Amino acid sequence: MRRTRVLGVAIMAALAAAALVVSMVFGSSHREAPRIMLDPSADNTDVYAFTAKDAPGSLTVVANWVPLEEPAGGPYFGKLDPRARYYVKIDNTGDGREDVAYRWKFRNKFRNPNSFLYAAPTVTSVNDPDINFVQTYDLYREEYNRKGERKSSKLIADNVPVAPDNVGPKTIPNYEPVWLGGIAPVKGGGKTFVGPSDDPFFVDLGAVFDGINIDKPGRPNIGLGNQGGGKDDVSSYNTHSFVLQVPESQVTRDGKSVKDMKSSNAVVGVWATTERQRIKVRRHHGEHHVKRHWVQVSRLGNPLINEVVIPIGKKDKFNRTSPADDLQNFGTFALNPEPARLLNALFNLGVKETNRTDIVQALLTGVPGLTQIGSNPAPADTLKLNLGVAPSATENRFGVLANDLAGFPNGRRLADDVTDIELRVIGGALLPANQGGKQLPLGDGVDRNDKPFRATFPYVATPTDGISGIVKRTEPAHAPVPQPPTP
Amino acid sequence: MRARRLFAVVLSFAVAVAVFSATRGDERAAAGPPSVGGLASDDLRPSADTDARIAALQRDVRAGRTAAAPALADAYLQKVRETGDASFYTRADTLLREALARNRFDADALVEAATLAAARHDFRGALALAQRARAAQPGTLAPLPILVDSLVELGRYGAAERALQRLVDLKPNLTAYARISYIRELYGDLPGAIDAIERAVSAGGPVPENVAYVQSLLGGLELARGRLGAARHAYDAALAAMPSYAPAAAGRARLAAAEGDLPDAIARWRRVVDRLPLPEYVIGLGETELAAGRRAAGLRDLELVRAQQKLLAGAGVNTDVELAIFEADHGSRARGVRLAHAAWSNAPSIRSADALGWALTRAGRPEAGLRWAHRALRLGTLDPSMRYHAGIAALAAGRTDEGRSQLRLAIAHGLAAQPLHLARAREALR
Numbered sequence: 001m002r003r004t005r006v007l008g009v010a011i012m013a014a015l016a017a018a019a020l021v022v023s024m025v026f027g028s029s030h031r032e033a034p035r036i037m038l039d040p041s042a043d044n045t046d047v048y049a050f051t052a053k054d055a056p057g058s059l060t061v062v063a064n065w066v067p068l069e070e071p072a073g074g075p076y077f078g079k080l081d082p083r084a085r086y087y088v089k090i091d092n093t094g095d096g097r098e099d100v101a102y103r104w105k106f107r108n109k110f111r112n113p114n115s116f117l118y119a120a121p122t123v124t125s126v127n128d129p130d131i132n133f134v135q136t137y138d139l140y141r142e143e144y145n146r147k148g149e150r151k152s153s154k155l156i157a158d159n160v161p162v163a164p165d166n167v168g169p170k171t172i173p174n175y176e177p178v179w180l181g182g183i184a185p186v187k188g189g190g191k192t193f194v195g196p197s198d199d200p201f202f203v204d205l206g207a208v209f210d211g212i213n214i215d216k217p218g219r220p221n222i223g224l225g226n227q228g229g230g231k232d233d234v235s236s237y238n239t240h241s242f243v244l245q246v247p248e249s250q251v252t253r254d255g256k257s258v259k260d261m262k263s264s265n266a267v268v269g270v271w272a273t274t275e276r277q278r279i280k281v282r283r284h285h286g287e288h289h290v291k292r293h294w295v296q297v298s299r300l301g302n303p304l305i306n307e308v309v310i311p312i313g314k315k316d317k318f319n320r321t322s323p324a325d326d327l328q329n330f331g332t333f334a335l336n337p338e339p340a341r342l343l344n345a346l347f348n349l350g351v352k353e354t355n356r357t358d359i360v361q362a363l364l365t366g367v368p369g370l371t372q373i374g375s376n377p378a379p380a381d382t383l384k385l386n387l388g389v390a391p392s393a394t395e396n397r398f399g400v401l402a403n404d405l406a407g408f409p410n411g412r413r414l415a416d417d418v419t420d421i422e423l424r425v426i427g428g429a430l431l432p433a434n435q436g437g438k439q440l441p442l443g444d445g446v447d448r449n450d451k452p453f454r455a456t457f458p459y460v461a462t463p464t465d466g467i468s469g470i471v472k473r474t475e476p477a478h479a480p481v482p483q484p485p486t487p
Numbered sequence: 488m489r490a491r492r493l494f495a496v497v498l499s500f501a502v503a504v505a506v507f508s509a510t511r512g513d514e515r516a517a518a519g520p521p522s523v524g525g526l527a528s529d530d531l532r533p534s535a536d537t538d539a540r541i542a543a544l545q546r547d548v549r550a551g552r553t554a555a556a557p558a559l560a561d562a563y564l565q566k567v568r569e570t571g572d573a574s575f576y577t578r579a580d581t582l583l584r585e586a587l588a589r590n591r592f593d594a595d596a597l598v599e600a601a602t603l604a605a606a607r608h609d610f611r612g613a614l615a616l617a618q619r620a621r622a623a624q625p626g627t628l629a630p631l632p633i634l635v636d637s638l639v640e641l642g643r644y645g646a647a648e649r650a651l652q653r654l655v656d657l658k659p660n661l662t663a664y665a666r667i668s669y670i671r672e673l674y675g676d677l678p679g680a681i682d683a684i685e686r687a688v689s690a691g692g693p694v695p696e697n698v699a700y701v702q703s704l705l706g707g708l709e710l711a712r713g714r715l716g717a718a719r720h721a722y723d724a725a726l727a728a729m730p731s732y733a734p735a736a737a738g739r740a741r742l743a744a745a746e747g748d749l750p751d752a753i754a755r756w757r758r759v760v761d762r763l764p765l766p767e768y769v770i771g772l773g774e775t776e777l778a779a780g781r782r783a784a785g786l787r788d789l790e791l792v793r794a795q796q797k798l799l800a801g802a803g804v805n806t807d808v809e810l811a812i813f814e815a816d817h818g819s820r821a822r823g824v825r826l827a828h829a830a831w832s833n834a835p836s837i838r839s840a841d842a843l844g845w846a847l848t849r850a851g852r853p854e855a856g857l858r859w860a861h862r863a864l865r866l867g868t869l870d871p872s873m874r875y876h877a878g879i880a881a882l883a884a885g886r887t888d889e890g891r892s893q894l895r896l897a898i899a900h901g902l903a904a905q906p907l908h909l910a911r912a913r914e915a916l917r
Contacts, residue, residue, distance in 0.1 A: 039660040041692030049601065069693055083689040116727035276659040281648045281667050283679045295659050313594075313624045320657060 010448045012267040017198075038224050040066050041081045044300035045239055046201050047088075049270040049383050049411040050247065053391045054456055057257060058190060062087050062200070062414065062460060063272040063300075069196065069238040071166070071464040079240055080117025080135060080162070082106045084276050088244060090451050091145070091269040092253035094366075094373030096324030096380030102244055103153075104194065106162070109134045119164060121327025123172040126161050130171075135162040137348035139192055141250070146162045146315030148324075160184040163195025166238075166328060166465040179462050190246035197241040197460035200414045204444040204475075225334045235473040236388075242272075243458035248387050267366065267373045270411075271301035271323060271381025296320050298344045301381040302363050302409070303418040308426065309333045309363070309381075323380035326364060331379060334360050338424050343442075351427050352436030362425055370400070371410050385411030397447060401429055414453045414460065419444050433462040446475045501549045526770035536566050548582075556586040558596040564602060571763045573802035580803065594624035601633045608805040610640040628654060632662050642836040644673070644866060661690040665701055672708065673837070675867035677900075681708050689717050706738045710745060711869065711901040719744055733763045740771060741904035749779040749906060760788075766795045766809055773817075778906035789817050807833060811842040815849040824850050837863045837873075845876040853883035871902040875912055882915055891916060 036143035048062040064087065066079050080086065085105065089098035098377045111132050139157040142150055163182030166175050182195045248257045252265040258267070275294045298319050300306075308331060310318045321329055340353045364379035366372035371384035392406040397417040399407025401424060410418040423442035451461035452475045539560045547555035560579040580603060586596035594812045599621035605612035614637035640646035647672060655663040668683035687701040691888055706721035718743055725735035740755035752778035756772035767793050776785035782798040796806050807830035814823035827843035841863035848856030860877035878893030894912045902909045 039658075039690065039692065041690055042660065042693060066693060079693045081692070083686055176654065204550075277686070278655045279683070280661045281652045281655065281662075281670055282674060283671070283676060295656065297660060313627050316628045316658060317626055322904055358718075378744060392719050 011416055014202070015037060016425065039297060041079060042084055042276060042298050043067055044272045044274060044298045045199070047270060047272050047383050048200070048414055049385045051385075051391050051406070052385060052412045052459065055245055056390070058092075058245050058247055059251050059270075059385070059387060060087050060457075060459070061241045061243070061270055063244075064199065064201075064239045064459070065242065065272075065274070065459075066239075066240045068199070068234070069463075071236060071238055072467075079196075080104075080106045080137075081276075082108055082135075084274055084297075085428075086242065086273030087273045087275070088242065088249045089271055089273060090170075091323070091373065091380065091382055092251060092265070092267075094267075094269070095146070096269070096322065096326065096378040096382065097146070098144050099148060099253065101144065102246075103142060104137045104242060105140070106135055106137045109136070114266045119167060119171050121171050123164065123178060124174070126163060126178055127177070128362035136160060136196060137162065139186060141186075141188070148322075151167045154187070156187040157184050157192050160192060160194070162240075163193070164418045165196050166463045168465055169469060171221040171391040175465065176462055183457060186244075186246065188246070188250055188426040190244070190250070190459060191292070192245075193241070193458040195241065195458075195487075196238050196318060197458075198238040198449070198463055198486045199234050199237045200241075200449055200453065200460055201234050202232045202417075202446050202449045203234060203419045204446045205233040212457075213481050228445055228447065228475045229287050230443075230444070230447075232450055232473045232474045232475060235450040238463040241458065241460045243460065246455060252387070258387040261370070261386050263373070266380070267371055267384055267386050268304075269301070269323070269366075269373060269384045273300075273301060274298040299323075301383045303412065304422055305363065305381050306352070308337055308339055308422055309359075311338065323382050324378055326381050327379040331364075333358070334364060334379075337426060339423075343427065350426065351438065352431065358428075359425060361432060367400075367409070370405065383412055384409070398424075401425075415448060417443075417447055419446070447478075448475075510718060530690045533749050534555045537569060541566065541795060553586065553589060554903040555580045557593070557599045560596075560599045560603065562584075564599075564606060567606070573799050573804055576603060576607060576802045576804065578708065591601040592623040594620050594627065594629070596692070597623055598629050598633065601630065601637070604875070605633055605636055605640070607803045608640075608808075608834070609638045609803075611888045613637040614641065627656050630835060635666055639670070640834050640836050640838070641672075642834070642839075644670070654731055659686075661687045661692075661697060661701065665704065668704065668708070673868050674867050675869045677708060677712055677869060679710070681705065684708060695729040696732070699725040699732040699735055702728065703734040703738055705734065706716065706735065706742075710738070710742060710904055711871065711898065715745060717743060731762070733759055733764070733768070734763075737768055737771060744775055744778075744906045745901065747903075749775060752906070753779060753781070762796060764791065765801075766792045766806065766813070769795060770813060774907040775906065778910060789813075793818075805833060808842045811846050815842075820850040821845065837866060837868060841870075841873045841876055848876065848880040848883060853880045857884045869896065870904070871897040872908070875902055875908050878912065879915060 004156060005092065007450060014447035015241070043065060045064045045067045046447055047064075052059055052060045068454045079226050082105070082182055085103055088102045089099040091270065092099050098160065104105055111129060111134065115132055117132050119133070121130065123130045136159050138155055138159065140153050141156045142153045145151050161182055163179045164172065166172065166179070172178055179195060183193045186192050249255055251268050254265045256265060258266045273296050274295050277293050281292070296319070301323060301370035306315055306318060310333060314333070317329065318336045335356055337356060337359060340351045341357065343351045343355065360379055361367060364381060365377050366384045371386055373384065389406050389410060392404050394402035395407060395413060395415055396402040397415055398404070398421055399413075399416050400410055407413050408418055421441040423444070424440060427442050428436050429440070449461070453459055453461055503852060508911075526601040541559065541627035544562055548559055560582045563575040563579040563582070566578060567573055579599070583603065587600065588594050590596075597616050601613045601616035604610070612634060617630040617634040617637060621634070631650060635647050636649045636656065638644075638650060651666050651670065655667060663820050664683050664687035666686065668680045670679040671683060672760050684701055684705045688705060689699070691698040691701055692808065702721045702725035706725065707717075707719045709718035709721055718738070721740065722735045723816070725732055725738075726842040729735075736755065736759045740752050740759060742845055743752035743755055753772065753773050756768065756775055759768045760772050773785045773789035773792070776788060794812050799806050806825045806852065811823045811826035811830055814826060823846035824843075825837070827846040831839040831843050833839070840859050844856045844863055845858030847853075847859060857877065857880040860880050863873050866876060874893045874897035877895060878890045881887075881889030881893055895915050897912055900911065902912060
């Protein structure tokens with residue numbers, strides 16, 4: 001996961017323009033290769049898991065890869081790596097290990113190998129021969145035993161096209177139906193979609209990462225942000241969304257549908273990972289691979305965990321380890337989160353800095369009766385969703401903080417304002433008043449995505465076409481939002 | 488006319504250096520009190536191009552957000568890659584020195600400073616800085632790539648391989664695959680090098696410069712294997728990703744030469760040199776002109792190499808290896824030997840050994856030259872220049888069989904891209 005450092009996104013864009021590569025400038029053979037470890041094609045940016053209003057009885061997952069795609073940067077051949085493994089993983093037993101995993105495997109094809117044109121006018125369908133560069137995928141459903149060994153792998157969708165890039169109105173005059181052509185059914189029920197989308201994440205990076213600078217000049221004394229006016233740094237950037245909708249029975253621990261939110265099979269933990277092959281630096285006798293040659297290079301469960309919990313020096317380790325080992329690897333950072341110290345240093349808020357079992361519970365072990373899997377779950381960074389909670393008729397962006405139990409941290413919907421929620425949770429929103437609980441109206445001033453989400457599959461918005469995008473939209477100011485009711 | 492245009496380009500660099508010297512210290516004057524850290528140690532905002540990025544980061548640094556200094560230094564290095572204007576190295580240097588004076592354990596600044604040192608071919612300095620970065624932030628992988636690069640250039644191939652194995656074991660990605668390709672190439676494993684670079688291409692993602700970089704490397708490897716069609720495809724893929732990418736454009740010039748179309752090669756070299764008059768490219772142009780019988784133009788263009796090297800030296804870039812070979816081929820042979828000795832003591836790599844061997848051979852000492860050529864080839868490298876240098880040395884030293892077989896190896900691995908040397912090799916084989 002790479003919303004790291006500067007929430008990754010900002011750094012990624014700047015570096016995308018630049019620093020990934022040091023080319024061979026001043027020596028014919030001295031090779032200055034790419035230095036920076038950024039790896040957009042393997043980079044998990046966000047994971048969402050929810051029960052869609054139009055698909056009760058199914059789990060819907062949106063997992064995004066490839067941060068900050070510049071819509072005006074033109075199409076690119078192969079944003080997803082055919083030599084990498086892309087996973088959405090599900091833990092239904094509470095041990096932090098995958099019991100069910102979905103794996104996407106991509107293939108690249110140039111219809112005309114002598115042309116580097118992405119597509120020629122006029123593209124009218126996802127299979128249009130005018131699309132020169134085609135990426136397709138096979139989707140597998142895998143089952144694992146309690147030790148984490150794979151028991152089975154079944155092909156559940158094959159040769160599905162990735163929706164093409166939104167290159168512009170001349171090439172693809174009517175984009176949406178072409179884009180929706182990327183939807184395909186999966187064996188066992190449900191559907192899959194992979195394609196570019198408007199990045200559903202919204203945040204004022206500058207505010208959050210300039211020392212959590214949420215009481216900006218011009219917005220004085222407003223209780224630390226929370227009346228709009230934030231600048232959405234992600235607006236108009238695209239990403240690649242993997243959207244999967246499968247019947248609950250495909251992912252629950254007993255293989256059955258969920259009766260209600262108290263059912264023992266109701267909660268599943270969801271996260272996404274990417275794997276690449278490690279190889280021997282030098283081949284000996286043509287031998288190429290090493291044992292256990294697939295290496296996890298990225299993972300993501302809860303939003304912003306890499307920013308809120310994991311210190312900079314540990315991010316590489318976070319990305320290659322399993323949620324099952326989160327307690328031993330990172331438990332202390334969750335218990336004593338750095339942002340709590342920062343909030344105090346910056347604003348003197350008196351936020352509780354240590355022994356934050358409330359944060360461990362919200363993010364890692366699950367809220368009892370809502371998102372806890374079983375009776376004794378391992379603390380694991382998975383996005384936990386109670387499939388027995390019905391979708392809300394009216395969604396509140398504060399989710400569980402506002403008594404909207406169908407939102408974050410019970411899973412995560414596209415519109416949940418996780419930046420505000422997590423800032424408030426760090427501020428003590430989940431703690432009783434006598435244990436340092438505080439209801440601080442923290443927020444970054446960006447409340448919603450710039451584009452509306454779709455009511456139907458694949459739920460994310462179509463990608464910006466590069467001509468109409470407004471990068472860094474400013475959220476309109478609004479009256480201060482009253483403190484949402486506490487649960 | 489052409490030469491005048493080139494001189495104008497060179498002159499503009501000189502002016503840039505001078506202007507910079509007059510204005511340096513901007514950053515120092517701008518550095519305010521350190522800001523309270525946010526969640527991250529540096530901040531880069533999305534910007535369409537490098538100039539905009541530089542301007543934004545300069546504003547940050549001037550506003551006292553000193554955490555942005557390593558990112559600004561990074562943008563300066565990018566500027567050099569795009570323009571060849573090495574005066575930005577000096578600006579990056581100043582920034583990083585200040586950052587490290589504020590906090591000598593600033594891991595980002597240390598990695599950036601290591602990168603700068605390597606770009607200036609100060610590999611011992613780069614290695615030391617990369618090691619400091621590792622110590623400053625144990626467990627992070629960011630210093631490993633530059634650590635590997637430094638070890639390779641210092642001739643410590645075993646240590647480089649071990650560090651790189653650790654990197655790819657923990658984080659297989661484009662950065663690791665590209666370096667594996669290079670190590671395999673140094674050991675003469677071209678199919679293995681191509682396999683690794685294809686993995687890097689596949690991992691390239693939506694970053695045009697990354698794609699252009701690895702596709703250009705693939706083109707070079709295919710050229711060395713004699714698969715000219717595949718080489719062309721790779722170079723064109725690089726240029727499709729990034730139309731102005733000089734290494735790919737230079738690759739197309741070499742390819743044209745390898746196909747025997749010298750006028751096309753010269754035209755392509757000239758376009759590259761007009762935009763980015765780096766010594767490597769100017770030599771490519773001049774030598775191709777000489778091979779095509781355009782002697783006056785070739786000599787005139789080659790004159791520019793020394794002027795360029797002076798500018799680079801002024802910006803702290805050590806070009807001893809390149810200049811030694813240049814002097815041996817086209818200038819003062821004694822000076823070539825001196826430079827090559829300096830290069831070897833600075834960085835005892837197979838590259839330096841090759842330069843020293845060639846300088847000695849050209850200075851009339853082929854036995855000594857051949858001994859150094861053997862050191863240069865100790866890994867089994869198939870690099871056509873190195874094989875050519877070894878072949879000419881062996882012939883001059885009276886070792887006809889070895890000489891002929893080295894020259895044949897050179898020709899089999901892409902010497903045709905250097906038509907001047909191809910002609911000399913063929914003549915020697917006759």
